[in-house]
Amino acid sequence: MSLDYQAANQLGSTTQQHSSITFTFLDSSRRGADHRLNVIVSRLILEHVRTLGEVPSSILEEGFGPEVLCDREYTCNEKSPYRTADGHCNNLVYTSWGRSFIPMRRYLPPVYDDAVSSPRQNSTSGVELPSTRTVSTTVHPPSSAEDLHPLFTVMLMQWGQFLDHDITSTPIQELTHPGSPVEQLNQITAYVDASQVYGSSQDEQNSLRTFVDGKLRTAANDFLPPDLENEGACRTQTTPDYCFLAGDHRANENPGLQSMHTIFVREHNRLASRLKELNCHWGDERLFQEARKIVGAYAQKITYGDFLPVISGDQMDPHNLSLVPVGYSNVYDNTTDASIRNVFATAAFRMGHSMVGSFLASYSPDYDNLGQTPLSEAFDNTHLIISEDNRTIGGFIRGLVTECVQSVDCKISQELTDNLFPDGNRSLDVAALNIQRGRDHGLPPYTVWRTFCGMPVAGNFDDLINTTHSNATVNKLRMAYDDVHDIDLFSGAISEEHVSGGLVGPTFACLLGQQFQALKEGDRYWFEEDNDYVRFSPG
Known part of the structure; x- marks a missing residue:
């Protein structure tokens, strides 16, 4: 069935609502x-x-x-100790790899209904696939307090979102001709380089700087500065409230994310001040770039030393993701393309949506609970941090490191499936959006990916029970889909039993592992590198 353009983009449609909260x-x-x-x-x-x-x-x-x-080639300075703002010249041979505004890469060819661009809509039998909302309500029931993980806090989820906004940003591209193709881009740098703090273009980076003593701009109370050019960046614009400006356009999405952005800007400025004390002869540019380099190393160390071991478990070493205990590690390979793979951005790294709870908690400096804010009231809401008592940046950060996170499984908070970015009587469903985006991007179905990742071929639903899924999750999938080969990747993989020591199943562990391996081995500025021009001094 071809998609009617007017129906797809009319006021109140999923496309129109999604476009309103996705910056392009x-x-x-x-x-x-x-x-x-x-x-x-x-x-x-x-x-x-x-x-x-x-x-x-x-x-x-x-x-x-x-x-x-297409990917252009640049003249590069191989001796530069600092990354470019948009990521070009990280690789001195393939100078566009990993930079912003390039097409995402693919592990497998896309599966479009017309072999060119039309979203995957037809099932194995030839009838239409179930609607993404039907799959959401059938396969992804609401999570609850019973699904909290006893060992990990909400900061695990929050770091995942903060990291995602460092490496992936897919634009909305409206359908302007029935069946016309869409080229999916990554709007930001692929590298784990803290671009969500500094931006992914030189103009964006410049707009965030004071150009004095290497510091980033801040506002009163050391908050993020106001975004004066994008009035719709948040929904709280009545004075004294305002929308925050950061290195990534999604910084206003919720107070937890706003708090993360703020503390990283504050840390940059703290580093710049300390570096000036130690090196009084350094100018603004040197102070800025050295502080930026350290913050980027923070992002890599936290991601590979703390976040990924929890997520990937025993799949860390097969993908060379572990950090060395001391010293340097020369892992860089200029034949490795660090650019983001479509399946990673569109499905695999969206596993974090299962970890989101229904509330954001705030705690006092003594860790007394100051209350909870429903997520649907916190979306794009900067008023809480700027103006509300007992809702401070420190309070939300303490909440993130105190409250338990939701387990990764097929369940997703109802705040995300029924109340995502509410607008009057309308709202979005994150599970349905994830599934639909996978179809729009021509992702092959789940069974193709599990084979790609080396698991046994699944010829029917019962084969899932014997290898990767519980009886209960297979029953949900069987209710939603007529054939095992119709299962969408997000729904099939998020429902798998976890790998040993990790929080995701083998399919997502495989896809996450391959992408994060490329982000490490394809980064000339990787913080453990012993390259004379880019390395850190020995500790």
Whole structure:
């Protein structure tokens, strides 16, 4: 069934609602539109060739359509000790790898219904796949207090979101022609480089700097500065409240994320002040870049030393994700492309949505509970931090490190499935969005990915019980799908039993492991590297 453009984009539709809370850079829209136009013309040419048996000579001589900006090559300074703002020249051979505004890569070819661009909508039997909302309500019931993990706090989830906003940002590209193709971009740098703090372009980075003593801009009370150019960045804009400006456009999404952004800006400025005390001859640029380099190393150390061991368990070493206890580790390989894979951004790293609770708690300095805020009241709400008593940055951070996190499983908080970004009588469903985005991006179904990751072929639902799933989760999948080969990747993989010592099943552990291995081994500025130009001094 082809998607009707007007119905898909009309006021109140899922596309329109999702577009309203997903920031898309103008450059992303332009590149996507140019690519769609080229593919439309390509298809018309193919039809012409099939009819006449030849390619028009004018096409061979002059080409067609707008120029599409593919990965360009840069002239690089191999001796530069600092990353570029947009990630180019990290790899000195393939200079565009990992930079912002390039297409995501794929492990497997896309599965589109028309073999070009149409979302996967047809089941194995030829009938339409179940609606994503039906899959959500059937396979992903609400989580509850009974599903809290006894060993880990909400900070595990919050770091995952903060990290995600460092490495992936997929734009919304509206359908402007029935069946027209979509080129999926990553709008930010792929590297674990704290770009959510500093931005993913030079202009963005400049807008965040004071250009005095290497510091980042702040506002009163050492809050993040106001975003004066994007008035719709949050929903609390009545003075004295305002929307926060940070290195990533999603910084306002919830007070936990706002707090993380704030403490990293404060830490940058603390480092810059300390570096100036120790090196009074350094100017603004040196102070800024050295503090930025240290904060980027924080992000890598926390991710690979604290976050991933909990998530991936015994799959750390097979993917070379563990850090060395002391000294340097020369893991960099210039043939490894660190760019984000579509399946990682679209499905695998969305496993964190299962970890989100229904409330955000605030605690006093003595760790007395000051109350909880329902997540649906906290979305895009900066008023809580700026103006509410007992709702401070420190209070939310203490809540993150005190409250238990939800376990990773098929269950998802009702605040996300029924009340995501409420707008009047409308709201979104994060599980349905995840599933639909997988179909839009042409992700192959779950059974293809489990085979890709080396697990036994599943020919029917019972094969899942014998290898990766419990009886209860298979029953939910069987209720939603007619055939095991129709299962969407997000729903199938998030429902798996966990790998040993980890919080995800083998399929997501495999896909996460491969991407994070590429982010480590494909990063010339990896913090453990012993390269003369980029390394840290021995401790």
